[in-house]
Amino acid sequence: MSQSFANNDNSFNVSIVTAPDDEPKILAWLSPLEPQVRHQDICDQRVDGIGSWLLETKEFRSWYNGDENGKTDHAALFCYGDPGVGKSYIWYERSSVRNKQRLLLTAPDDSSVMVDYLCDKAVEQEMAVACFYYDFASRGAQSPTNMLGSLLKQLLGGLEGILVEIVKKFRS
Amino acid sequence: MVADISSLQRTFICVDALDECVPKHRVEVLDALRKILLASPNMRIFMTGRTHIRGVVERGLGGRAIISLLIKPRDDDVATYLRTRLKKDTTPEVMDSRLETDIMKSIPEDISESYVVTGVRETFISHVLIGANIDSYWFHSRRTQS
Numbered sequence: 001m002s003q004s005f006a007n008n009d010n011s012f013n014v015s016i017v018t019a020p021d022d023e024p025k026i027l028a029w030l031s032p033l034e035p036q037v038r039h040q041d042i043c044d045q046r047v048d049g050i051g052s053w054l055l056e057t058k059e060f061r062s063w064y065n066g067d068e069n070g071k072t073d074h075a076a077l078f079c080y081g082d083p084g085v086g087k088s089y090i091w092y093e094r095s096s097v098r099n100k101q102r103l104l105l106t107a108p109d110d111s112s113v114m115v116d117y118l119c120d121k122a123v124e125q126e127m128a129v130a131c132f133y134y135d136f137a138s139r140g141a142q143s144p145t146n147m148l149g150s151l152l153k154q155l156l157g158g159l160e161g162i163l164v165e166i167v168k169k170f171r172s
Numbered sequence: 173m174v175a176d177i178s179s180l181q182r183t184f185i186c187v188d189a190l191d192e193c194v195p196k197h198r199v200e201v202l203d204a205l206r207k208i209l210l211a212s213p214n215m216r217i218f219m220t221g222r223t224h225i226r227g228v229v230e231r232g233l234g235g236r237a238i239i240s241l242l243i244k245p246r247d248d249d250v251a252t253y254l255r256t257r258l259k260k261d262t263t264p265e266v267m268d269s270r271l272e273t274d275i276m277k278s279i280p281e282d283i284s285e286s287y288v289v290t291g292v293r294e295t296f297i298s299h300v301l302i303g304a305n306i307d308s309y310w311f312h313s314r315r316t317q318s
Contacts, residue, residue, distance in 0.1 A: 047253050049252055050249045050252055050253060053249075054241075054243075057241060059239050059240075060241070062239055063216060063239055064216065073236045074237065074239040075216055075237050075238075076205070076218075076233045076238040077216075077217070077218050077238070077240075077241065078219045078220070078226065078229050078230065078233075078239070078241070079218075079219070079220045079221075079241050079242075079243050080220070080221055080223050080225070080226045080240060080241070080242060080243065081223060081242055081244060083222060127181055127182045128177065128181050128184070129183075129184045129185075130183075130184070130185050131186040131188070132185075132187050133188040134189040134190060134191075134193045136192045139193075139194055142193065142194075142197070144197050144200040144204065147193075147197075147201055148174065148201070148204055151185055152173055152174055155174060155177045155183065156177070163173060163177070165176075
C-alpha cells in the first residue's frame with residue numbers, strides 16, 4: 001500500500017510505502033547509529049530550567065519564526081561558545097508530552113530547551129524533528145553517510161511508512 | 173530525500189558538537205545541509221559547536237542563511253544548578269544555612285575569578301553544568317575547614 005503526498009509550496013512528490021516486511025532492515029541499512037544513547041546521557045545530567053533564556057533571544061525568534069513576510073535568510077542557527085559553557089544542554093527542557101508518531105528520538109521527562117521546545121511544537125503543529133550528536137569517541141563511525149542516514153531514519157519515523165525510493169534502493 | 177520529507181511538514185534538524193566531527197567530514201556535512209536548506213523552504217537547522225569553527229560553519233551554510241549566537245554561562249543558570257545540587261546533597265546533616273549561603277555566594281564568584289585569571293572557568297563550568305560531584309570538589313574542603 002502506498003500513498004502520495006504533494007506540497008503546494010514546492011514541486012516535491014513523495015511516495016511512501018506503509019510498513020514493508022523488511023522495514024527494520026531498511027532502517028538499519030540507512031544508518032547503524034543510534035543518537036538516542038547520547039540524548040539519554042544529556043537528559044540524565046541536565047538540570048531543568050537552565051538555558052531557557054535561549055528561547056527569548058532575537059536570534060532564536062528570527063530563526064524560528066522567520067521575518068515579517070514569512071521568509072527568512074536565517075534558516076540555520078549556530079550556537080557557539082567555549083568548552084563546557086553548556087552548548088549541548090541548551091537543547092533540553094522538560095516535556096511531558098511526546099508525539100512519537102513524529103519523533104523517533106523520544107526523550108524522558110527531563111530533556112532539552114531546544115529539542116523539547118520543538119517537540120512541544122511538533123505536537124501542536126505538523127512538524128518533524130531529527131537530532132544528531134557528534135562525539136570524539138565515535139568519530140570512526142560518524143561518517144557523513146551515517147550521519148545523514150541517521151537524520152533520514154529519524155524523519156522516516158514520523159511518516160508511518162518508508163519512501164518508495166529508499167525501499168527500491170535497499171532491495172536493488 | 174531529507175529535503176523530500178520536509179516537503180510534507182515543517183522539519184527541524186539539530187546537530188550537536190560540530191567541532192567533534194572530523195574536519196573533512198564537517199565540510200561534506202555542511203555542504204549537504206546547505207543543499208537541503210536550498211531545496212527545502214520548510215527546513216530549519218540548529219547546530220552547536222565551539223567558537224573556533226564558527227567561520228567554517230557560517231561559510232559552509234552559505235553566509236546569509238545562518239545566524240550565530242554566543243552561548244555563555246549565566247549567573248542565574250549557575251545559581252539554579254547549585255540550588256538543585258544542594259537539594260540532592262547526600263549528607264544533609266552537615267549542611268547549615270551559613271554554609272549554604274557561602275556556597276551560593278562563593279562558587280559563582282570563584283568561577284568568575286578563575287576565568288579572568290587562569291581560564292579555568294570553562295573547565296569548572298563544564299563540571300557544574302554536566303553534574304559533576306560538587307561534594308568532592310567544594311563541599312568537602314569547606315566542611316573540613318569548618
